[in-house]
Amino acid sequence: MILNVEAVTKGFTGRRENKMIANDNISLHIDEGEIYGLLGQNGAGKTTLVNQILGLITPDSGDIQLLGKSVLQSPERARSICSVQPQSQVPLGFLTPKQAVTLIGKMRAGKKFDPKRVEMLFEALDMGEWANKEGEKLSGGAKRLTAFCMAVIAPGKLVILDEPTNDVDPVRRRYLWQVIRNLTNDGTSVILVTHNVLEAEKAVDRVAIINKGRILTQGTPLEVKSSVSNQMRIELSLASELDIEIPSWALSSYKNGSRLFFAIDPQEVTATIEWAKRQVDKGLIMDYSLSPATIEDAYIELTSKKAVGL
Ligand SMILES: Nc1ncnc2c1ncn2[C@@H]1O[C@H](COP(=O)(O)OP(=O)(O)OP(=O)(O)O)[C@@H](O)[C@H]1O
Structure with a gap:
């Protein structure tokens, strides 16, 4: 098992000292090579859960284990096991996609970094036309694909993708799902955070539906669909x-x-x-x-x- 989330509860205190519960007793696990979808509306609590998995914020109660060890005890380790594509656009500044992806590859993989992997990724996603263009001049979709490449150039055991296909055209979306599937064939696990339920249905092995901080149901898309x-x-x-x-x-x-x-x-x-x-x-x-x-x-x-x- 890659990830085990056990009865995690997290609240935030508002301006008038009212506590709102963003994650309410959440439990889930993710196996090696699995694509797990987190579905939920705005404010459902998905990002709060992801931030706890990454050790960026601490649960009020419950525990999160990555590869058998508690994230609470070693949050830095969590950040080396996981790679993330955030929901917001990554500011590239003057860097080109090729420079940005190469930089992250070198930072994460060190001497094991293979520059050929950048070429392979850009080819798989048909990104050649943007590879050497200044980051800030790229379209939203090209920026999103660059951020995706930055997350998967030297992937950890767990890759967390927050709305990776937003702004991406339908053809490249298909290429992107293929790249994700290839990652999992190598044993990497993926958490896909999304509002796009139909897209998730095709892409994930298992899915959880989160609403108001609680998991309402989880299982394979077929199991989740069985109620309707x-x-x-x-x-x-x-x-x-x-x-x-x-x-x-x-x-x-x-x-x-x-x-x-x-x-x-x-x-x-x-x-x-x-x-x-x-x-x-x-x-x-x-x-x-x-x-x-x-x-x-x-x-x-x-x-x-x-x-x-x-
Ligand atoms: N740092 C914070 N302080 C106070 N409240 C917060 C904080 N972070 C999140 N919240 C609240 O927790 C709830 C869950 O937010 P969260 O960002 O986890 O939702 P989400 O499912 O990721 O939403 P979206 O799909 O819009 O990104 C929301 O009501 C949000 O306002």
Whole structure:
């Protein structure tokens, strides 16, 4: 086992001495060569957990072990075992991607650093056109890919990637997942922190859904999806930002800008299509589509206020 998080709780004291619990009794473990997804909305507590794994902040209670030793006792060791791609963009200044990645490679691997690995990474991610361009002049996606290369040029036993595909085009996203998979084939484990549930479903071996500091469920994508495997989902494009009345038979719902999703029982498909047609006739929605439930629906059902049983 690479990582073992045992009953970790971490709170922060606010301005009025109110304590908010960012991580509430979190337990998980990650095995060698595993890609583990941490899914959760803004403020769910993902970064707080990652910062504790890295020994940057200390849990109020519980323990975190990396390769069998407590991070609390040797936080510096944690930083040598883990390599990280942070959520925020890494400031490259005048450095080119090639210079920045080479620098980190030399710092982490010392004499074992192999400059050919930089070329291999840039080739695998089709980054040749940016390799020698000044960092600050790069696009957001090229900067993000450079930060990814910096995290994996000399990877620790555990690589932590926070939204690595943000701003990256779909073709290079695929290359990036291939590079990650190759890393795990060499025994490296990966924590993928993301809001992008569908992307995570394809990429991870196991996943945890975190909400308000708690793990609501964890398992393989198939296991996590099993709670909704007998449901259908409907996706609507709303004609305006105005709310529309969701049918009473919707099992859970979620709105993202002008897109509205809800889950239904397959028996309600006909009623739902008729309902959707009426909304189109009234000009409230532009179009709609029906499909089998995905891991995103499991996520919505677990985290939405209108979830079954709440
Ligand atoms: N240093 C801090 N002081 C006070 N509150 C904090 C601190 N760090 C995090 N929090 C709070 O803890 C909660 C969890 O934050 P965290 O950054 O871990 O969430 P997250 O899941 O990583 O969110 P995002 O996806 O937006 O990055 C939030 O309510 C946040 O405001």
